[in-house]
Amino acid sequence: MFTGIIEQTAIVNTLEHKQNNLEISLACPIAHELRVDQSVSHNGVCLTVTDIDIKHNVYKVTAVKETLLRTNLGLLRIGNKVNIERCLKLNSLLDGHLVQGHVDTVGRCTKVEELGGSYYFHFEYEPTDKSGYVTVEKGSVTVNGVSLTVVNSMENAFSVAIIPYTFEHTNFKQLKVNDIVNIEFDIIGKYIAKLMLQRK
Numbered sequence: 778m779f780t781g782i783i784e785q786t787a788i789v790n791t792l793e794h795k796q797n798n799l800e801i802s803l804a805c806p807i808a809h810e811l812r813v814d815q816s817v818s819h820n821g822v823c824l825t826v827t828d829i830d831i832k833h834n835v836y837k838v839t840a841v842k843e844t845l846l847r848t849n850l851g852l853l854r855i856g857n858k859v860n861i862e863r864c865l866k867l868n869s870l871l872d873g874h875l876v877q878g879h880v881d882t883v884g885r886c887t888k889v890e891e892l893g894g895s896y897y898f899h900f901e902y903e904p905t906d907k908s909g910y911v912t913v914e915k916g917s918v919t920v921n922g923v924s925l926t927v928v929n930s931m932e933n934a935f936s937v938a939i940i941p942y943t944f945e946h947t948n949f950k951q952l953k954v955n956d957i958v959n960i961e962f963d964i965i966g967k968y969i970a971k972l973m974l975q976r977k
Contacts, residue, residue, distance in 0.1 A: 781873035781924020821922030823878025873924030909967030
């Protein structure tokens with residue numbers, strides 16, 4: 778479980794396909810603080826640390842076929858920045874919202890606006906019959922692992938406001954129109970939507 782508050786960005790160091798899986802090595806300032814078997818969010822995707830090179834601050838994770846099909850990790854290139862967050866500690870403050878690290882779908886950035894120092898990012902995603910794949914205004918949504926508040930909620934689309942700090946300290950700074958992002962909808966909303974369907 779995560780909060781959507783990004784700790785660091787990591788740089789993709791190598792990408793190696795192994796059968797249907799993708800092994801990703803990343804250079805990150807906190808690599809030496811990680812441990813093998815630890816769960817870490819990468820652009821909102823929970824992956825297990827499989828190896829650590831403390832000397833070079835590099836670690837490895839593996840994305841399986843299902844993850845590559847449902848997320849943007851298969852689009853990574855060497856040198857890309859990835860948003861990183863270690864799992865939530867139960868005795869810490871919950872600064873974002875409850876994030877599982879289980880990406881629901883991908884979306885496409887349709888517009889980026891700069892408004893006096895802050896930024897508005899607009900996204901759309903494919904229609905689906907999955908209950909709970911919706912947003913509500915002032916509700917929470919996770920984009921590339923970042924906990925955000927929905928500004929405008931539309932059918933299969935939404936927008937979020939990004940403050941300068943978040944823009945500078947996540948990979949939102951590199952995000953452009955038509956880029957693909959990972960979306961995780963609010964877990965509470967998904968449970969409520971499914972329960973409502975079962976009661977019909």
